[in-house]
Amino acid sequence: MSERTNEQWLAALGSPGADYDAALADLRAQLVKGLGYALSAPGNIRPEDLEDFAQDALLKILDGLHTFRGESKFMTWAQKIAVRVAFSELRRRRWRDTSLDAMTEGVGGGEFIPPELIDPDADSEQQAMQRLLLQRVRYVIDHELTDRQRRALVAAVLHGVPPDELARRMDTNRNAVYKLIHDARKRLKKQLLATGLSAQEVLAVFE
Amino acid sequence: MQLDTLKQLVRGIIETRPEEIGCDSCFEELDRFVEMKLAGKDTAAAMPLVHDHLERCPACRAEFEALLAALQKLAEAAP
Numbered sequence A: 001m002s003e004r005t006n007e008q009w010l011a012a013l014g015s016p017g018a019d020y021d022a023a024l025a026d027l028r029a030q031l032v033k034g035l036g037y038a039l040s041a042p043g044n045i046r047p048e049d050l051e052d053f054a055q056d057a058l059l060k061i062l063d064g065l066h067t068f069r070g071e072s073k074f075m076t077w078a079q080k081i082a083v084r085v086a087f088s089e090l091r092r093r094r095w096r097d098t099s100l101d102a103m104t105e106g107v108g109g110g111e112f113i114p115p116e117l118i119d120p121d122a123d124s125e126q127q128a129m130q131r132l133l134l135q136r137v138r139y140v141i142d143h144e145l146t147d148r149q150r151r152a153l154v155a156a157v158l159h160g161v162p163p164d165e166l167a168r169r170m171d172t173n174r175n176a177v178y179k180l181i182h183d184a185r186k187r188l189k190k191q192l193l194a195t196g197l198s199a200q201e202v203l204a205v206f207e
Numbered sequence B: 001m002q003l004d005t006l007k008q009l010v011r012g013i014i015e016t017r018p019e020e021i022g023c024d025s026c027f028e029e030l031d032r033f034v035e036m037k038l039a040g041k042d043t044a045a046a047m048p049l050v051h052d053h054l055e056r057c058p059a060c061r062a063e064f065e066a067l068l069a070a071l072q073k074l075a076e077a078a079p
């Protein structure tokens, strides 16, 4: 398999020509290999998965050739897309049977933070501060977040739902989900610091 | 809810920055970031926003680590 420069990859894959088939075959082989390494940890890979993921990635790569900005090696960029394709599909399978409503049902808001959940290792003064700060977190979640912010935060924090799966269930995209949670965190931070404690002090309370 | 989860939530809140990039921007830059990492450069200093996103977002983090491992092994396997 010959090493190609970025220009050679783009030229070969960009138009049907003599080198097109060879480049495509090389790329596919490299993607399968790369995915084999990338997915060596998770145990739920089926034998045909690597080929399927590589095929899906190949289509995305060909489709997005014009978006390659040449800021990395072409192969790095291509492997990045393959990893994204594979992980998205694996997350979809993992979370397939989980509905957001079921997860957030009965969770109107901040009561998912139990008031009695206090660090047994902390001294009584520190425990009092923990109680106070958590009360505030609960209040903000209940009264100052939008419904979507609240749902996204609860699903992500409490259930570990990944952003793309959250997006699928909230009719939006992964980026927008991140922004929802970012906005929620900003609000929460502001209110925690409104207690007069510094960021360092809040962290120390939950050390 | 576990105590650890709770502490993580508080830490995540306190360490929130006014400007953070989302998953899309992170993905855009990830190939450049991973190559810097492979070259042993200080990625936290060179690309702080991507570094920061990867610290916060487990999904992007997992993809980054898998990509890094794949590229390292591909390089080792290359003749």
Ligand SMILES: [Zn+2]
Pocket (backbone or CB within 6 Å): A163, A178, B022, B023, B026, B053, B057, B059, B060, B061
């Ligand atoms: Zn992300």
